Amino acid sequence: MKLNYKRLGNYIRQVDVRNRDLVVNKLLGLSIAKQFITSIANTTGTDMSTYKIVQPRQFGYVPVTSRNGDKITIALYEGESPCIISQAYIVFEVIDETELLPEYLMMWFRRPEFDRYARFKSHGSAREVFEWSEMCEILLQVPSIDEQRKVVAEYQAIERRIENNRRLIATLEETAKTIYRKMFVDDIDVENLPKGWRMGKLKDIATFAYGKMPKEKSKGNIPVFSGYGIVGYCTTPLYSKLHIVVIARGDSGSGRIVRSPQQFYLTNLAIAILLNDEVYRDFIYYYLSSQDTSTLRTGSAQAQVTINSLEEFEILIPVKEVCRSFYQVIDTFEKQRILLSKENNVLVRTKDLLLLKLSH
Template sequence: MEKEYKILGNYIRLVDERNKNLAVTKLLGVSISKKFIPSIANIVGTDLSNYKIVRTGQFAYGPVTSRNGEKISIAYLDEEDCIISSSYTVFEVENKEELDPEYLMLWFSRPEFDRYARYKSHGSVREIFDWNELCMVELPVPDIEKQRKIVKAYKTITDRIDLKQKINDNLEATLNAVYKEFFTVASPDELPYGWKIAPFSEIASITMGQSPEGDDCNTSGFGKALLNGPTEFGFYSPSPVQWTTTVKKHCVEGDLLFCVRGSTTGRMNWANQSYAIGRGLAAIHHKTTPNLNWFIKAMIDNNLQEILAAATGSTFPNVGKDLLNGFKVIIPDDTTLQKFGSKGYAISRLITANAKEIDTLLVFQKTLLSKLTI
């Protein structure tokens, strides 16, 4: 054990309080994003008296890890009491003057903890990270005031991210409303003079990604940064984890990156530099004016459900180049576009500034979590 590291089992205890009198009705589950979420289980006719109660300030986790990839479902309840399935393990910190529960949750939030939990999981049919293994976790436990300072710093970042996300949600809604105000028509016969309904390819250029050979890829930063899909996406721009010495397709700075394969089809990010792009992505930009790339995104947002509905694939959608090029959009005359641009561009710049700040704050979050080991 490293110096200053402690055994977690010395600070926590099991809790097994059942909902015998049905006093608690709020049913939640625990997600792999380490949050309590509304349960999607069908509980019609279910006896909820055997469900476990989680009190405010307690933890719950799902010990089965084999179906969660590299994540373990564990969360801290900072809201009103709830009930959860009896398959979860509930526990609490015994002495909050020795170990701050929110500090402990930060430790659980580290990707290294997920990897540790998977490594320590065992079982022939389902792999389990059981209570005994959790108790054997080693972690640094500085004095309580230092723990609280770390928690406060993390909360400050989180609150700022939440604020910026709410602002951007409102701005996105406003931009969408402005777009519809300008470009919604009752029928094709009522298009203003100079407008037309045409394929998306008349206003946008699309580059479909093509993955390089595996042997040409590396994680050491040699060659050109490579994007394969949304796993590298940030709130605004991606962060590459791979590089390639052979570039088959690439995007340029300012391109809209659009996911074209799998369950994340339709997710978007902005290229903050030139990247090699794999087959899971398409790079899209306005044909003549880079400053109108945000207008291209507004077009896609306004037509996204139709694009996804037309996508092929029996299990997950797959958006091909022909589909992207061919979906119909309303293309206004230049005068109307410039008039809309004075409003839309201003809103889009605010969205961009907030999104970039969120990406920066997310880096600060990761840095803070990484320093918990020191």
């Protein structure tokens, strides 16, 4: 046994309380992001009395691991009132919170090492399952309760800062959308456009470039951007300024319009829009975001967006002076958004390092 490591089964116990009297109607699910989420299951005609009740500060986890990729679906319930989850899930709780904090244990579950361990210990043929007995055999460090509180407080402070930054970014985005609608949507008749405005093709004001995979990942501090998010870091950027990116591959997101980091390396899942004149940048982003860009998809086996479909996409082209005015206003928002996004990138990496330290 590793020095200072304890058997998890000594600190947790399984809970199986059913919704017999139908007193709880808050149905939740669990996600691979390790969170309780609103359930999307069709429960018409379902006997909800067999569902399991989860109390605040209890855990739920899905024993089946073979369909989750590399993530184990497990979460700490942080709601204020009880909820119910599927009877196929396992509910458990910490026996004595003066010895082990649920929040500290949840930090342990968020470690990539836990996911790898749980997948390795999963068994089965048709589907692989991480049994309760295997959960109990996990070895973890259990420092003093004061040390646990300190680590949890540090982790939660980072999470709060990240969430606050996300709210600020959302506020900036809503304000920018309002300005866009006022300048380019409200009172604009495409059949009777203002002088100098016209309908054209996206290729009239932009060129395009497919992303590619970097030679090195997990080194340096330049984000490797897939369109879906940052998937690693490298030493040399492919682009050194903000770009508009179109997700090119992936059934869940192809055609979606996103902004890139300030400096980044773009993977082969996305296409960069390279504008002939920077003043069109923000207009193009909000215009494309307001359109049904799913029409850009081609292919049957796997939906994807090509440069050819982007080139031929019909678009409103206002006079440059109006786009410049919009750019100048939105650029202030963009600079603030970039600062907040950079801070969140650093905070996320700090969270990851904090989780890594738990096992050292």
